[in-house]
Amino acid sequence: MPTPLDQLFNPASLAVAGASPGKPGYLLLDSLLNARFKGQIYPISRSCSDVSGLKAYASLKDIPGTVDYVICCVPAPQVPQLIRDCAAKGVKVMTLFTAGFSESGTEQGKELEAEIARLARSCGVRLIGPNCMGIYCPKAGLSFSYHLPTESGRVGLVCQSGGSSVYTVQASGYRGVRFSKAVSYGNACDINEGELLEYFARDTETDIVAVYIEGVKDGRRFFRALSDLSRKKPVLVVKGGHTRAGAQAAASHTGALAGSDRLWDDLLEQAGAIRAHSLEDLVDLLVTFSLLRLPRGRKVGIYGSAGGASVLATDDWAQAGFELPRVPDQLKEEASALVSNDAGLILHNPMDFSMFAYTETFYGLVRSLVSADGFVDLSVVHMPTGHGAWLPPAAFEAMMESVRDAVIRTHREINRPLVLVMHYLVTEWHWQKTLDKLQRRCSEAGVPVYYSMASAANAIDRFLRYYERRQATAAQAKGG
Amino acid sequence: MPTPLDQLFNPASLAVAGASPGKPGYLLLDSLLNARFKGQIYPISRSCSDVSGLKAYASLKDIPGTVDYVICCVPAPQVPQLIRDCAAKGVKVMTLFTAGFSESGTEQGKELEAEIARLARSCGVRLIGPNCMGIYCPKAGLSFSYHLPTESGRVGLVCQSGGSSVYTVQASGYRGVRFSKAVSYGNACDINEGELLEYFARDTETDIVAVYIEGVKDGRRFFRALSDLSRKKPVLVVKGGHTRAGAQAAASHTGALAGSDRLWDDLLEQAGAIRAHSLEDLVDLLVTFSLLRLPRGRKVGIYGSAGGASVLATDDWAQAGFELPRVPDQLKEEASALVSNDAGLILHNPMDFSMFAYTETFYGLVRSLVSADGFVDLSVVHMPTGHGAWLPPAAFEAMMESVRDAVIRTHREINRPLVLVMHYLVTEWHWQKTLDKLQRRCSEAGVPVYYSMASAANAIDRFLRYYERRQATAAQAKGG
Numbered sequence: 001m002p003t004p005l006d007q008l009f010n011p012a013s014l015a016v017a018g019a020s021p022g023k024p025g026y027l028l029l030d031s032l033l034n035a036r037f038k039g040q041i042y043p044i045s046r047s048c049s050d051v052s053g054l055k056a057y058a059s060l061k062d063i064p065g066t067v068d069y070v071i072c073c074v075p076a077p078q079v080p081q082l083i084r085d086c087a088a089k090g091v092k093v094m095t096l097f098t099a100g101f102s103e104s105g106t107e108q109g110k111e112l113e114a115e116i117a118r119l120a121r122s123c124g125v126r127l128i129g130p131n132c133m134g135i136y137c138p139k140a141g142l143s144f145s146y147h148l149p150t151e152s153g154r155v156g157l158v159c160q161s162g163g164s165s166v167y168t169v170q171a172s173g174y175r176g177v178r179f180s181k182a183v184s185y186g187n188a189c190d191i192n193e194g195e196l197l198e199y200f201a202r203d204t205e206t207d208i209v210a211v212y213i214e215g216v217k218d219g220r221r222f223f224r225a226l227s228d229l230s231r232k233k234p235v236l237v238v239k240g241g242h243t244r245a246g247a248q249a250a251a252s253h254t255g256a257l258a259g260s261d262r263l264w265d266d267l268l269e270q271a272g273a274i275r276a277h278s279l280e281d282l283v284d285l286l287v288t289f290s291l292l293r294l295p296r297g298r299k300v301g302i303y304g305s306a307g308g309a310s311v312l313a314t315d316d317w318a319q320a321g322f323e324l325p326r327v328p329d330q331l332k333e334e335a336s337a338l339v340s341n342d343a344g345l346i347l348h349n350p351m352d353f354s355m356f357a358y359t360e361t362f363y364g365l366v367r368s369l370v371s372a373d374g375f376v377d378l379s380v381v382h383m384p385t386g387h388g389a390w391l392p393p394a395a396f397e398a399m400m401e402s403v404r405d406a407v408i409r410t411h412r413e414i415n416r417p418l419v420l421v422m423h424y425l426v427t428e429w430h431w432q433k434t435l436d437k438l439q440r441r442c443s444e445a446g447v448p449v450y451y452s453m454a455s456a457a458n459a460i461d462r463f464l465r466y467y468e469r470r471q472a473t474a475a476q477a478k479g480g
Numbered sequence: 481m482p483t484p485l486d487q488l489f490n491p492a493s494l495a496v497a498g499a500s501p502g503k504p505g506y507l508l509l510d511s512l513l514n515a516r517f518k519g520q521i522y523p524i525s526r527s528c529s530d531v532s533g534l535k536a537y538a539s540l541k542d543i544p545g546t547v548d549y550v551i552c553c554v555p556a557p558q559v560p561q562l563i564r565d566c567a568a569k570g571v572k573v574m575t576l577f578t579a580g581f582s583e584s585g586t587e588q589g590k591e592l593e594a595e596i597a598r599l600a601r602s603c604g605v606r607l608i609g610p611n612c613m614g615i616y617c618p619k620a621g622l623s624f625s626y627h628l629p630t631e632s633g634r635v636g637l638v639c640q641s642g643g644s645s646v647y648t649v650q651a652s653g654y655r656g657v658r659f660s661k662a663v664s665y666g667n668a669c670d671i672n673e674g675e676l677l678e679y680f681a682r683d684t685e686t687d688i689v690a691v692y693i694e695g696v697k698d699g700r701r702f703f704r705a706l707s708d709l710s711r712k713k714p715v716l717v718v719k720g721g722h723t724r725a726g727a728q729a730a731a732s733h734t735g736a737l738a739g740s741d742r743l744w745d746d747l748l749e750q751a752g753a754i755r756a757h758s759l760e761d762l763v764d765l766l767v768t769f770s771l772l773r774l775p776r777g778r779k780v781g782i783y784g785s786a787g788g789a790s791v792l793a794t795d796d797w798a799q800a801g802f803e804l805p806r807v808p809d810q811l812k813e814e815a816s817a818l819v820s821n822d823a824g825l826i827l828h829n830p831m832d833f834s835m836f837a838y839t840e841t842f843y844g845l846v847r848s849l850v851s852a853d854g855f856v857d858l859s860v861v862h863m864p865t866g867h868g869a870w871l872p873p874a875a876f877e878a879m880m881e882s883v884r885d886a887v888i889r890t891h892r893e894i895n896r897p898l899v900l901v902m903h904y905l906v907t908e909w910h911w912q913k914t915l916d917k918l919q920r921r922c923s924e925a926g927v928p929v930y931y932s933m934a935s936a937a938n939a940i941d942r943f944l945r946y947y948e949r950r951q952a953t954a955a956q957a958k959g960g
Binding site: 105147160161162163164167212214240241242243244245246248249250252253254278279280305307308309310311312313314315317318319323324348350388423432436452454 | 585627640641642643644647692694720721722723724725726728729730732733734758759760785787788789790791792793794795797798799803804828830868903912916932934
């Protein structure tokens with residue numbers, strides 16, 4: 001017997017209430033069609049008999065077949081009636097896109113939210129929201145936006161904010177991260193953060209869980225669920241509203257009581273979760289936990305770009321607790337032998353071989369360094385994006401193609417931790433296009449790509465600390 | 481009588497040694513032609529009689545007219561002879577693009593560098609470099625790369641790294657910062673950081689100075705020059721090689737002795753300079769110091785985007801020491817009166833009017849908030865870049881055009897501190913193009929644009945602290 005949450009992620013049929021053209025439900029309906037939802041879709045519209053090529057119904061009750069799941073986009077005052085209709089129709093679960101409840105800060109909004117929560121409980125209808133985007137589950141063809149990956153992955157997302165859920169799936173999706181399912185849950189008047197974390201702890205389709213949270217509805221349940229989940233899977237948490245002013249903003253966003261920053265630090269630490277400091281940081285962590293092979297230690301080799309970039313790179317990795325070992329003489333000789341003229345090949349670590357980035361030699365150099373035994377635990381390739389300024393577009397593109405080829409081939413052929421850092425520079429059009437292509441191809445091939453050395457180093461540091469801690473805990477358990 | 485440095489930034493004629501096609505001098509020559517250098521250019525090439533349409537000479541001595549300045553791109557062993565030729569020809573100053581000196585770490589390289597320094601001193605020829613990009617001075621038509629702004633501005637750059645100098649001019653140029661002159665000075669075997677800072681202290685064309693430094697040649701002179709310069713102009717400093725590992729990398733990049741991080745923190749603080757933590761951070765500071773009108777205080781109003789972005793924005797500004805005042809009732813009424821239907825208009829601070837971003841109303845709302853007396857000292861507009869996921873490209877473009885129009889018009893009409901934050905999202909092609917256009921237009925119009933709330937808040941915090949400190953010093957001086 002499937003639970004309401006199981007049904008939520010895999011409905012055979014669904015209805016979208018408030019789906020008339022120009023209404024929010026119309027856009028959500030369209031993004032479901034785009035995501036190729038496999039089941040039956042019923043638009044509910046008072047004004048149209050047909051929406052986006054689908055037969056529409058004036059009310060939920062008029063729909064002939066069974067409905068597993070309802071997406072509610074009608075105005076707030078109409079929500080109680082829709083809940084009663086769900087109960088009458090046997091619908092077990094509903095997501096409420098509709099806003100205008102406790103987050104409005106008005107007494108009226110708070111009362112209406114309390115009313116729908118009571119009503120849903122008494123009717124046996126479970127609610128996600130209100131004031132949320134609902135569900136993204138590519139396997140089932142469920143989506144809350146356009147341009148999101150249609151392939152499934154192993155990351156779950158529990159996200160209190162609608163915009164942040166779209167951002168996270170999109171930005172990390174673009175860098176090769178794929179999701180099993182994402183829930184944007186807003187004000188959490190019924191199904192709350194704790195219940196969602198419990199679901200993801202037992203979900204066999206999810207290996208990593210990302211969380212964006214502004215405040216908790218049930219602190220004890222949340223902490224228990226978070227601790228339990230963290231024992232099983234890495235959990236990456238962004239806390240929105242961690243300053244006093246931010247907490248006030250959170251109250252007016254999702255009606256959340258946000259708690260102090262220090263409390264959250266302690267709480268996440270005790271639960272064994274990993275704190276992300278922003279959504280961008282969350283994306284860097286997702287790229288790391290999803291794509292990076294676990295390095296055995298903290299020795300890092302940095303290859304590719306020249307001068308100042310190498311100095312700053314060294315600072316960033318050293319500051320995050322990594323070590324840059326000397327290049328063994330034998331390896332220097334091997335690398336030198338790969339190039340016909342080794343002038344300009346600086347074989348310190350970081351290694352400057354930007355001069356060779358536009359030749360087949362680049363692949364040979366990267367491959368020989370990555371595959372060298374006992375030299376480093378992690379290889380970082382970065383490349384001279386600034387050469388876009390020097391080279392004609394076609395030459396720059398050819399150069400970036402050779403970088404791409406070297407990174408992707410080495411990643412495929414050598415089973416060792418390897419990442420690409422792009423020193424993202426927002427600039428002239430033709431470069432961006434070339435760099436964008438490089439990034440997309442590498443991400444598609446499963447290479448972890450970052451936009452700065454600092455973000456790579458800081459994310460990979462937490463990745464290593466997570467597994468160091470797990471090992472220590474396991475050793476302790478064994479010892480005891 | 482012009483000094484060698486004056487001549488360097490404004491030569492009537494110059495020669496590029498090592499300018500044959502395929503050699504580095506060829507590219508530098510080409511970027512001078514691109515930048516429309518106004519004086520006479522003489523390529524020096526042993527193999528060609530003509531380079532890029534200019535008559536070439538086999539040696540410096542063969543050039544018929546006077547030569548004010550030489551750009552040296554010949555291999556390292558040929559440099560001593562070129563210095564002697566300069567002396568014979570009466571050339572007072574030369575930049576050495578040529579590498580292969582102390583930064584190579586070899587005894588031979590160190591000796592050659594010491595030799596050219598001695599030789600130049602005895603001949604009366606001043607040197608910039610070796611191992612550097614040299615000079616960018618748009619007023620004179622001098623450039624060391626392509627795609628750099630051709631218009632002059634009021635920022636000076638003193639940069640030890642070649643790649644970092646190109647990056648800084650390009651990335652900040654793209655965001656509206658313009659330079660008086662930039663010097664990439666590499667190993668500093670003759671003209672060093674101290675002498676360059678002294679130059680910029682007296683340069684009437686420069687109001688703000690940015691510095692990227694790995695190590696100092698003459699600590700006492702540097703500190704004195706930095707302190708003196710900081711009393712006159714804001715000085716923004718990135719220290720490359722501030723970790724021990726980074727310092728080692730710096731030694732092999734520009735042969736610099738880098739010093740400890742704490743020492744640098746103290747030194748910059750005492751000198752009154754402003755520390756930038758990375759090149760990206762330097763660019764954010766340059767945007768701020770060049771473009772932002774000085775806010776009177778730390779009250780900030782945040783307008784535009786919804787939900788999670790607002791909560792996270794509040795955290796970022798609060799953490800950087802800013803305050804988000806309540807919106808006065810009268811202002812709420814005025815804002816409500818501007819829209820026909822105020823559902824969805826959340827008039828807390830941050831204010832969510834993302835729903836109105838694609839109408840003419842957006843301008844009215846922004847204008848009324850920015851011009852309201854006594855409400856805030858600084859206005860921050862951010863907009864729902866995520867709407868690119870929802871809207872067809874043309875609709876998204878129209879929405880971003882209305883944001884652009886609102887920001888640029890308000891910036892022009894109301895003389896108050898206003899910035900745009902873009903929540904940069906690297907994603908699908910058509911969005912980037914639209915966002916890129918928005919950014920470029922706003923930057924061209926003189927609006928400070930940032931890619932994240934945290935970077936904006938942290939840069940503006942240092943901007944305010946700089947002027948707070950100046951005021952305190954001035955008050956102290958007056959009191960004493």
